Amino acid sequence: MKYMLLICGDESAAAHADDGCGGWTEEMQERGILRGGAGLRPPTEATTVRVRGDQVLLSDGPFAETKEQVGGFCLIECADLDEAIEVTAKHPAAGYGTIEIRPLWTA
Amino acid sequence: MDGVTAEVETALAQAFREEWGQVVATLIRITGDWDLAEECAQDAFALALRHWPRDGIPRRPGAWLTTAAHRRAIDRLRREAVGQAKLREVAAMVQPPRPGGGGDDSGVPDDRLRLMFTCCHPALALEAQVALTLRTLAGLTTAEIARALLVGEQTMSKRLTRAKQKIRYARIPYRVPPAHLLPERTPAVLSVLYLLFNEGYSATAGADLLRRELSSEAIRLARILAWLMPDEPEAVGLLSLMLLHDARRETRMNEAGDLVTLEEQDRARWDGAGIAEGTALLDGALRRGRPGQFQVQAAIAACHATATDAADTDWAQIAALYGRLASLAPSPVVELNRAVAVGMADGPAAGLEIVDALAASGALTGYHLLAASRADLLRRLGRRAEAADAYREALRLAATDTERRYLSRRLAETAANS
Numbered sequence: 001m002k003y004m005l006l007i008c009g010d011e012s013a014a015a016h017a018d019d020g021c022g023g024w025t026e027e028m029q030e031r032g033i034l035r036g037g038a039g040l041r042p043p044t045e046a047t048t049v050r051v052r053g054d055q056v057l058l059s060d061g062p063f064a065e066t067k068e069q070v071g072g073f074c075l076i077e078c079a080d081l082d083e084a085i086e087v088t089a090k091h092p093a094a095g096y097g098t099i100e101i102r103p104l105w106t107a
Numbered sequence: 108m109d110g111v112t113a114e115v116e117t118a119l120a121q122a123f124r125e126e127w128g129q130v131v132a133t134l135i136r137i138t139g140d141w142d143l144a145e146e147c148a149q150d151a152f153a154l155a156l157r158h159w160p161r162d163g164i165p166r167r168p169g170a171w172l173t174t175a176a177h178r179r180a181i182d183r184l185r186r187e188a189v190g191q192a193k194l195r196e197v198a199a200m201v202q203p204p205r206p207g208g209g210g211d212d213s214g215v216p217d218d219r220l221r222l223m224f225t226c227c228h229p230a231l232a233l234e235a236q237v238a239l240t241l242r243t244l245a246g247l248t249t250a251e252i253a254r255a256l257l258v259g260e261q262t263m264s265k266r267l268t269r270a271k272q273k274i275r276y277a278r279i280p281y282r283v284p285p286a287h288l289l290p291e292r293t294p295a296v297l298s299v300l301y302l303l304f305n306e307g308y309s310a311t312a313g314a315d316l317l318r319r320e321l322s323s324e325a326i327r328l329a330r331i332l333a334w335l336m337p338d339e340p341e342a343v344g345l346l347s348l349m350l351l352h353d354a355r356r357e358t359r360m361n362e363a364g365d366l367v368t369l370e371e372q373d374r375a376r377w378d379g380a381g382i383a384e385g386t387a388l389l390d391g392a393l394r395r396g397r398p399g400q401f402q403v404q405a406a407i408a409a410c411h412a413t414a415t416d417a418a419d420t421d422w423a424q425i426a427a428l429y430g431r432l433a434s435l436a437p438s439p440v441v442e443l444n445r446a447v448a449v450g451m452a453d454g455p456a457a458g459l460e461i462v463d464a465l466a467a468s469g470a471l472t473g474y475h476l477l478a479a480s481r482a483d484l485l486r487r488l489g490r491r492a493e494a495a496d497a498y499r500e501a502l503r504l505a506a507t508d509t510e511r512r513y514l515s516r517r518l519a520e521t522a523a524n525s
Contacts, residue, residue: 001278080280081230103277 002035002104003084007072009097014042014071022092028076033087037074068098075104118164119155124320126169127152128244132222133173135281138180138197141243141271147183151176211283217331219244219324220296225283227295228274235270236295237302242267245303245321254506255302257440257474293336297345297401300325300332304349308356309507319356326353333388340392344402347388351408354381366513370417382412400436403428422452439470447480455487475504479514486521495521 009016017039028034043062050057062069072093078084081101088099130151134144151172165171181198215221222244227236234256241247241255253263273279284292307321329346336342358372389405407428414420429445442465450458462481471477482497498518505511 003277080278082280082282085230101277 001080002075002077002106004102004104005037005074005076005088005091006070006100006102007074007091007093007097008068008100009071009093010067013093013097016093016096019092024091028087033076033078035075035077037072039072040070043069071097112160115156115159115164118159118168119152122155122168122172123152123246126172127246128219128222129169130172130176131243132225132281134176134180135243137177138184139281141274143180143183145243147176147179148172150179212285213283213289214286215289215335217328220328220331221283223296223299224289224292225281227292227299228279229291230277230279231270231273233295233298235266237298238263238267239270240295240299241302247306251306255306290339293339293342296332297341300329301345301401308352322349322353325349340395340397341399341401343388343392344399344405347385347392348401348405348408350381350385350388351405351412354378354385354412360509364509365516366509369411374416377412385409386413398435400432403432403435407432420451422448426452439465439468443471443477443480450484455484459484459488473504475501475506475510478504482517491521
């Protein structure tokens with residue numbers, strides 16, 4: 001079962017951008033759980049795209065102006081949600097930000 | 108009774124009470140599919156209705172029902188042409204060990220309680236955990252659960268569907284939690300036990316107002332929980348609350364089966380030992396200095412239970428406790444109860460003011476006790492025509508025959524004196 005971890009935080013979370021994941025990545029790779037992921041540059045550098053009719057509409061910034069923004073993501077594969085929760089709780093970002101676990105759409 | 112002997116009906120009713128949850132839980136473990144599990148359990152009971160009169164009641168009805176449900180699951184999956192691998196997996200799972208077999212490290216010494224903790228997964232909203240447990244393990248109908256939680260039946264049905272969908276698509280496992288994960292599930296389990304007790308104490312539908320067994324089972328489980336979690340004052344508070352209510356059980360109805368109000372009950376017939384145990388438990392819980400909604404409700408019940416007669420009731424204290432309860436667990440029903448207490452402490456006009464504000468908010472539209480409380484306050488204010496209208500509305504909304512008879516009586520009195 002694959003889950004996406006959306007790592008969110010407010011502005012203060014940006015201070016942790018260079019912290020690394022304190023061995024989490026290595027542990028989850030070793031357990032065969034981590035399938036991919038990355039940290040994201042700040043939302044001030046985001047561009048939002050919509051196509052309406054034949055027009056490509058661009059705007060500067062993230063798609064929603066909220067206090068918490070996505071700062072990174074991981075794709076994991078686990079037996080079930082309990083394992084996904086255990087893995088997520090170990091991620092250092094859970095200690096200062098918020099991590100949303102979303103199951104992937106499967107056929 | 109065409110073909111179905113009374114004996115089989117009794118055995119089936121007993122099997123439903125005692126085995127329903129276990130059968131469903133086993134099927135969930137085998138198939139991982141909550142809807143399928145429930146449907147197969149229903150099929151198994153229907154099958155029993157046909158077979159038991161002919162073949163006799165099996166020695167172990169639970170095992171018979173589980174086997175029948177398991178076979179149904181295999182049939183259904185075969186018909187739905189699921190993958191061979193899944194089918195083999197389901198077929199190969201013979202009776203898994205009953206959870207009493209010690210295959211987990213929850214430390215919960217009771218099968219039924221362990222299944223409740225398993226059902227109350229914290230990735231679901233608290234109310235969904237509670238509703239799902241009542242549906243899946245206690246076999247309450249969606250209508251009964253909706254009524255107990257004061258939402259419409261359609262809303263409840265949608266919430267149950269959404270919860271089961273999340274279980275399926277986020278793959279929430281049905282697994283007994285280890286001991287250290289019990290606390291995060293405890294509030295939901297306490298709510299389940301509380302609602303089961305209430306369901307038994309004042310059944311939400313039908314002629315059978317005192318479904319005594321649901322209440323005594325809830326008390327039994329609350330006792331185990333309070334023993335298991337001595338540091339959880341809310342568990343002790345819940346047990347105390349149940350015991351204090353249960354102590355008045357025998358006087359809640361007269362011989363004709365009519366409801367007797369608190370003030371008219373024969374206090375000499377209240378169970379003194381139950382009241383003593385309930386108040387002692389409550390004192391112990393309150394000393395821990397971590398009050399919660401069940402402790403406060405128990406304190407209110409204790410005010411009633413220890414008053415020597417109705418006139419002696421400390422309504423000011425009760426009104427204050429309802430105020431406290433409203434801040435711990437805000438709900439329109441708590442506010443309604445506060446209005447009744449204020450109506451007793453400060454006079455019906457003060458109570459009516461709160462009730463009218465509640466009615467205007469629309470939060471309790473369709474709730475018969477809102478109309479009944481309003482009727483009572485109006486009657487005491489001498490506004491008889493309005494009181495009679497409110498009694499009629501309550502009568503229209505009431506769910507049990509006992510309540511309807513009580514309201515009819517009050518309506519007749521009000522109409523006679525006007």
